[in-house]
Amino acid sequence: MARTAKQALEELSRPGPHEVLHGDLGLVGLPGLVLTPRSGLGLPAVAFGHGWMQPPQRYRELMRHLASWGIVVAAPATQRGPLASHRLFAADLSTALDVCAGVRLGDGGISVDPERLGVAGHSFGAGCAVLAAAQDERVRAVATLAPAESRPSALAVAGRCRMPALHVAAGRDRLAPSVAHAEPLARAWAGPVTLRTVGKATHLGFTEGRHYSDLLLDGAPERGTRRLARALLTAFFLRHLAGRRDYDVLLSEDVRGCPIDLTRGPLAGAAAR
Template structure:
């Protein structure tokens, strides 16, 4: 009989019970996409940062997968040029969360609970998610608009940013999950995901995905593969979907159903760092 972590991994590797709708963030003033369950009020939500030069369409199945499990998933399509501002992408991620928490989504008036928000990202989009989480933790000046309060952050092959994601990580007390790739030649774990995880102020986990490269999580073909090492990898995509889903369901919805998966090594996703600060 399969062990419980393996059973949970298999369960979360498949789409969830919700029918999924796709929307265009441009309709509310920000280029990008949003995936939602067909119905629901007070849902959890995440904003996802794309990697260097990557269109949001390369993460379509990941975002759709999260929505099928009841998590609204939005991705701004900004800062896609060769010289992006990581700081501005971080701000756009927070703006995305502001947008989806203040407007009703979908034909049936889907809503997001501003107390159940997370951030995620790939490559420099992962680094920008870290910057955004640190920004949200900063004190708000009197009279200024409140920032979204981030409850969880997950990255896949996170890359350092300017300013440094490592420095930003020291201000983040929300739980973090960082997935590195063992064949990543663009952002090797030692100077990127591992450094970010080691600097994390809150509970944090670092996993290494086997047989995976920097672009393993992306979907389809894109001309940027001529510049960046790696290519889409089905196993990486499946592991990322399952682990991100378990992580965000646990930390944004309060369920403990998937803790056994988060606390265990699984094939090709071994835990390299597990740090639970004392209460």
């Protein structure tokens, strides 16, 4: 029997079938984290960009979740200062993909298919993910959480991005409100695109744990926001990197607290709105 969107959300909110290994990107010269399934050849991989001044550890739950569903995730820990460079961090995301695709991970029993690479990020890291996607022809899918504009402009290069994208905005975001950031980015996207809004989310709702930057930025970690984000990103990357269609209903239908605001193009979701 076909799943409903609610059923798909429930399933993808829970950990997947794979045991997860945690590693250190620093062993190959790039500070950061890498999380993988315990084994698997020809796996998809995603480079994840942290938010402004955030450590990658604040997204460990999301990365572990993706890895439990069979997706390798690498998160550089560079450009974490207040004057961080979008351009350099975008290059680091591409370098993280180089590592995933070019190095046998774990004890050599894990490999990544260079044709199944994606990028994702939160806030600052989301803008950098767009820059990386525009420059790196290997990128097959892009997902952003509360995306913020970048320098150079993510909005300006979105018209060159023809891969599928999922942009998830925060409805109570006072740092990067959707009307000024996620929505224009989605409308400028050249490829299939979906924009959704987590209505009760704040800018930091996608993070976990405590950090001194909580005193400087808007919002706080939110369990419900993270639950929606990990289910949506898992469905999106399973579809566009792993070729799995069994959770497409979650990409094409509204779910409580996170409706579809805009969708356009094949494989983006439901009919254009």
